[in-house]
Amino acid sequence: AQSVTQLGSHVSVSEGALVLLRCNYSSSVPPYLFWYVQYPNQGLQLLLKYTTGATLVKGINGFEAEFKKSETSFHLTKPSAHMSDAAEYFCAVSWGASKIIFGSGTRLSIRP
Amino acid sequence: NAGVTQTPKFRILKIGQSMTLQCTQDMNHNYMYWYRQDPGMGLKLIYYSVGAGITDKGEVPNGYNVSRSTTEDFPLRLELAAPSQTSVYFCASSLLAGFRETQYFGPGTRLLVL
Numbered sequence: 001a002q003s004v005t006q007l008g009s010h011v012s013v014s015e016g017a018l019v020l021l022r023c024n025y026s027s028s029v030p031p032y033l034f035w036y037v038q039y040p041n042q043g044l045q046l047l048l049k050y051t052t053g054a055t056l057v058k059g060i061n062g063f064e065a066e067f068k069k070s071e072t073s074f075h076l077t078k079p080s081a082h083m084s085d086a087a088e089y090f091c092a093v094s095w096g097a098s099k100i101i102f103g104s105g106t107r108l109s110i111r112p
Numbered sequence: 113n114a115g116v117t118q119t120p121k122f123r124i125l126k127i128g129q130s131m132t133l134q135c136t137q138d139m140n141h142n143y144m145y146w147y148r149q150d151p152g153m154g155l156k157l158i159y160y161s162v163g164a165g166i167t168d169k170g171e172v173p174n175g176y177n178v179s180r181s182t183t184e185d186f187p188l189r190l191e192l193a194a195p196s197q198t199s200v201y202f203c204a205s206s207l208l209a210g211f212r213e214t215q216y217f218g219p220g221t222r223l224l225v226l
Contacts, residue, residue, distance in 0.1 A: 009152060032212045043116070043202055043217030044155075051212060090154060094211040102147075102154040 002027045004093045006103035014111045019063075019078040021106045023091030026072060033074040034092040035065055038105075044090060050074065061085070086110045114138055116218035118203050124224045125193040133188040133221050135203030143206045144186040145170075145215065146178065148199040155202065161186055162210065193225045 007022040025031060032051050036044040048059025055067040061084075065076045074091060091103040119134045137144065142163050147155040157170030161180040175197060177189040186205075190197060201221045206213040 004154075034214075036217075041219070043204075043219050044215075045217070046214045049214060092155075100157065100211040102156075104152055104154040 002029075002093070002095060002099075002101060004091055004101045004103040006089075006091050006106050008106055009104065010107045010109065012109040012111060013081050015083055016080050019076070019081045019085065019108065021076040021089050021091075021108065023065075023074045023076065023103060024072055025074070025091075025093045025101075027093070027095060029095050030069075032094040033065070033067055034094070035059065035063070035074075035076050036090045036092060036102075038088045038090065040087075047076070047089070081108075081110050083110050083112070116203055116205055116216050118201075118218035118221050120221060121219070122222045122224075124226060125190075126226060127193060127195065129193050130189070130191050131193065131223075133190075133201055133203075133223075135186045135188065135218060136184050137186075137203075137205040137216070138184065139205060139207070139216065140183060141205035141207050141216070142183070143208070143210050143213070144180065145204045145206075146176070146186070146188045147202045147204065148172065148197075149202060149220075150199050158188065158201075160210070190223075195225050197223065198225045199223060 003026045005024045034049045035047040050067045058064045094100040116137045145160045146158040156172045159178040161167045203218045204215040206215045
Protein backbone atom coordinates (compact mmCIF):
# COMPACT_ATOMS: atom_id res chain seq x y z
CA ALA A 1 0.00 0.00 0.00
CA GLN A 2 1.14 3.53 -0.67
CA SER A 3 2.20 5.52 2.36
CA VAL A 4 3.92 8.71 3.44
CA THR A 5 6.16 8.87 6.49
CA GLN A 6 7.41 12.00 8.19
CA LEU A 7 10.21 11.16 10.61
CA GLY A 8 9.88 13.09 13.85
CA SER A 9 6.59 14.55 15.01
CA HIS A 10 8.47 17.42 16.64
CA VAL A 11 11.74 19.05 15.61
CA SER A 12 13.40 21.84 17.59
CA VAL A 13 16.27 23.94 16.24
CA SER A 14 18.02 27.13 17.31
CA GLU A 15 17.43 30.34 15.43
CA GLY A 16 19.98 30.50 12.59
CA ALA A 17 20.50 26.73 12.51
CA LEU A 18 19.79 24.38 9.63
CA VAL A 19 16.24 23.06 9.34
CA LEU A 20 15.81 19.49 8.05
CA LEU A 21 12.38 17.88 7.94
CA ARG A 22 12.21 14.36 6.56
CA CYS A 23 9.64 12.80 4.25
CA ASN A 24 9.70 9.33 2.73
CA TYR A 25 7.08 7.62 0.63
CA SER A 26 6.48 4.09 -0.54
CA SER A 27 5.49 3.49 -4.12
CA SER A 28 6.97 2.35 -7.38
CA VAL A 29 4.83 4.81 -9.32
CA PRO A 30 6.40 8.24 -9.89
CA PRO A 31 4.69 10.66 -7.55
CA TYR A 32 3.92 14.34 -7.32
CA LEU A 33 5.36 15.71 -4.08
CA PHE A 34 4.32 18.65 -1.94
CA TRP A 35 5.26 20.41 1.27
CA TYR A 36 2.58 22.44 3.00
CA VAL A 37 2.92 24.66 6.09
CA GLN A 38 0.23 25.27 8.67
CA TYR A 39 0.45 28.18 11.09
CA PRO A 40 -1.65 28.04 14.27
CA ASN A 41 -5.40 28.21 13.66
CA GLN A 42 -4.95 28.53 9.90
CA GLY A 43 -5.35 26.33 6.86
CA LEU A 44 -2.46 24.81 4.97
CA GLN A 45 -0.37 26.83 2.51
CA LEU A 46 1.84 25.43 -0.22
CA LEU A 47 5.58 25.79 0.42
CA LEU A 48 6.81 24.01 -2.68
CA LYS A 49 6.06 21.12 -5.00
CA TYR A 50 7.76 18.71 -7.34
CA THR A 51 5.97 17.52 -10.46
CA THR A 52 8.60 16.86 -13.14
CA GLY A 53 11.99 18.20 -14.17
CA ALA A 54 14.65 19.49 -11.80
CA THR A 55 14.78 17.44 -8.63
CA LEU A 56 15.85 20.37 -6.42
CA VAL A 57 12.83 22.53 -5.84
CA LYS A 58 12.87 25.99 -4.30
CA GLY A 59 9.88 27.31 -2.43
CA ILE A 60 8.77 30.30 -0.45
CA ASN A 61 10.46 31.69 2.66
CA GLY A 62 13.85 30.22 1.75
CA PHE A 63 12.81 26.56 1.89
CA GLU A 64 13.86 23.96 -0.62
CA ALA A 65 13.46 20.22 -1.09
CA GLU A 66 15.16 17.58 -3.15
CA PHE A 67 13.42 14.64 -4.76
CA LYS A 68 15.62 11.52 -4.51
CA LYS A 69 13.96 8.74 -6.43
CA SER A 70 16.42 6.07 -5.33
CA GLU A 71 15.74 6.90 -1.69
CA THR A 72 12.01 7.64 -2.20
CA SER A 73 12.54 10.80 -0.21
CA PHE A 74 11.59 14.47 -0.42
CA HIS A 75 13.25 16.14 2.56
CA LEU A 76 12.65 19.81 3.31
CA THR A 77 15.54 22.09 4.24
CA LYS A 78 16.27 25.70 5.10
CA PRO A 79 19.84 26.89 5.74
CA SER A 80 19.02 29.29 8.56
CA ALA A 81 15.93 29.04 10.76
CA HIS A 82 13.93 32.11 11.68
CA MET A 83 11.49 32.46 14.55
CA SER A 84 8.68 32.94 12.04
CA ASP A 85 9.30 29.41 10.69
CA ALA A 86 7.68 27.88 13.76
CA ALA A 87 4.70 25.96 12.40
CA GLU A 88 3.53 22.50 11.44
CA TYR A 89 4.80 21.08 8.17
CA PHE A 90 3.08 18.43 6.10
CA CYS A 91 4.50 16.36 3.30
CA ALA A 92 1.94 15.18 0.74
CA VAL A 93 2.30 12.71 -2.10
CA SER A 94 -0.03 12.31 -5.05
CA TRP A 95 -0.23 9.41 -7.44
CA GLY A 96 -2.22 10.07 -10.56
CA ALA A 97 -5.31 12.22 -10.68
CA SER A 98 -7.41 10.72 -7.92
CA LYS A 99 -5.31 10.12 -4.85
CA ILE A 100 -3.29 12.11 -2.36
CA ILE A 101 -1.86 11.13 1.01
CA PHE A 102 -0.65 13.53 3.66
CA GLY A 103 2.00 12.68 6.20
CA SER A 104 1.19 13.01 9.87
CA GLY A 105 3.04 16.31 10.15
CA THR A 106 6.15 17.65 11.87
CA ARG A 107 5.90 20.49 14.34
CA LEU A 108 8.90 22.80 14.02
CA SER A 109 9.94 24.84 17.06
CA ILE A 110 12.63 27.53 16.95
CA ARG A 111 14.71 28.26 20.06
CA PRO A 112 15.93 31.87 20.48
CA ASN B 113 -10.44 37.78 -3.78
CA ALA B 114 -11.29 35.92 -0.55
CA GLY B 115 -9.98 32.49 -1.69
CA VAL B 116 -11.60 29.63 0.21
CA THR B 117 -13.96 30.54 3.03
CA GLN B 118 -15.53 28.20 5.58
CA THR B 119 -18.32 28.66 8.08
CA PRO B 120 -18.75 28.24 10.96
CA LYS B 121 -15.32 28.52 12.58
CA PHE B 122 -16.33 26.48 15.59
CA ARG B 123 -19.35 24.41 16.53
CA ILE B 124 -20.40 22.13 19.36
CA LEU B 125 -22.89 19.40 18.45
CA LYS B 126 -24.73 16.89 20.53
CA ILE B 127 -24.62 13.24 19.53
CA GLY B 128 -27.24 12.55 16.87
CA GLN B 129 -27.60 16.15 15.73
CA SER B 130 -26.99 17.14 12.14
CA MET B 131 -25.23 20.11 10.60
CA THR B 132 -23.80 21.42 7.37
CA LEU B 133 -20.31 22.81 7.07
CA GLN B 134 -20.18 25.47 4.41
CA CYS B 135 -17.35 26.00 1.93
CA THR B 136 -17.13 28.62 -0.81
CA GLN B 137 -14.34 29.52 -3.21
CA ASP B 138 -14.14 32.50 -5.52
CA MET B 139 -11.24 31.37 -7.71
CA ASN B 140 -13.36 29.48 -10.27
CA HIS B 141 -11.59 26.25 -9.39
CA ASN B 142 -12.98 23.00 -10.73
CA TYR B 143 -11.76 20.73 -7.98
CA MET B 144 -12.89 20.97 -4.36
CA TYR B 145 -12.08 18.77 -1.39
CA TRP B 146 -13.06 18.09 2.20
CA TYR B 147 -10.48 16.85 4.70
CA ARG B 148 -10.52 16.13 8.37
CA GLN B 149 -7.49 16.68 10.56
CA ASP B 150 -7.10 14.72 13.75
CA PRO B 151 -4.21 15.31 16.18
CA GLY B 152 -1.04 13.59 15.03
CA MET B 153 -2.80 12.02 12.06
CA GLY B 154 -2.33 14.43 9.21
CA LEU B 155 -5.19 15.11 6.82
CA LYS B 156 -7.61 12.48 5.62
CA LEU B 157 -9.68 13.04 2.49
CA ILE B 158 -13.44 12.72 3.06
CA TYR B 159 -14.96 13.64 -0.32
CA TYR B 160 -13.92 15.51 -3.39
CA SER B 161 -15.57 17.01 -6.45
CA VAL B 162 -14.22 17.49 -9.97
CA GLY B 163 -16.93 19.94 -10.95
CA ALA B 164 -20.54 20.93 -10.40
CA GLY B 165 -22.73 17.85 -10.09
CA ILE B 166 -19.82 15.41 -9.72
CA THR B 167 -18.59 14.11 -6.39
CA ASP B 168 -16.62 11.07 -5.24
CA LYS B 169 -15.60 9.41 -2.02
CA GLY B 170 -12.21 9.83 -0.46
CA GLU B 171 -10.51 7.79 2.21
CA VAL B 172 -12.97 8.35 5.10
CA PRO B 173 -16.47 9.12 3.70
CA ASN B 174 -18.63 7.23 6.21
CA GLY B 175 -20.98 9.49 8.17
CA TYR B 176 -20.74 12.36 5.68
CA ASN B 177 -22.51 13.55 2.57
CA VAL B 178 -21.69 16.22 0.01
CA SER B 179 -23.26 17.97 -2.91
CA ARG B 180 -21.91 20.34 -5.57
CA SER B 181 -24.64 22.32 -7.28
CA THR B 182 -22.41 25.25 -8.24
CA THR B 183 -18.73 25.75 -9.00
CA GLU B 184 -18.32 27.94 -5.94
CA ASP B 185 -19.96 25.92 -3.16
CA PHE B 186 -19.19 22.50 -1.71
CA PRO B 187 -21.08 21.89 1.56
CA LEU B 188 -20.35 18.92 3.82
CA ARG B 189 -23.29 17.37 5.67
CA LEU B 190 -23.14 15.40 8.92
CA GLU B 191 -26.46 13.61 9.37
CA LEU B 192 -26.04 11.91 12.77
CA ALA B 193 -23.12 13.40 14.62
CA ALA B 194 -20.92 10.98 16.57
CA PRO B 195 -18.01 11.67 18.95
CA SER B 196 -15.66 10.11 16.38
CA GLN B 197 -16.45 13.07 14.11
CA THR B 198 -14.84 15.50 16.53
CA SER B 199 -12.12 16.99 14.38
CA VAL B 200 -10.97 20.02 12.43
CA TYR B 201 -12.43 20.11 8.93
CA PHE B 202 -10.68 21.79 6.03
CA CYS B 203 -12.08 22.60 2.64
CA ALA B 204 -9.70 23.09 -0.26
CA SER B 205 -9.83 23.80 -3.97
CA SER B 206 -7.56 23.49 -6.99
CA LEU B 207 -7.75 24.67 -10.56
CA LEU B 208 -7.06 21.65 -12.74
CA ALA B 209 -5.73 18.10 -12.73
CA GLY B 210 -6.97 17.38 -9.24
CA PHE B 211 -4.39 16.04 -6.87
CA ARG B 212 -1.41 17.04 -9.00
CA GLU B 213 -2.18 20.69 -8.51
CA THR B 214 -1.62 23.08 -5.65
CA GLN B 215 -4.53 23.02 -3.27
CA TYR B 216 -5.78 26.19 -1.59
CA PHE B 217 -7.15 25.65 1.88
CA GLY B 218 -9.76 27.43 3.91
CA PRO B 219 -9.15 28.34 7.56
CA GLY B 220 -10.98 25.30 8.89
CA THR B 221 -14.02 24.47 11.04
CA ARG B 222 -13.42 23.05 14.48
CA LEU B 223 -16.20 20.61 15.43
CA LEU B 224 -16.77 19.11 18.85
CA VAL B 225 -19.37 16.36 19.26
CA LEU B 226 -20.45 15.67 22.82
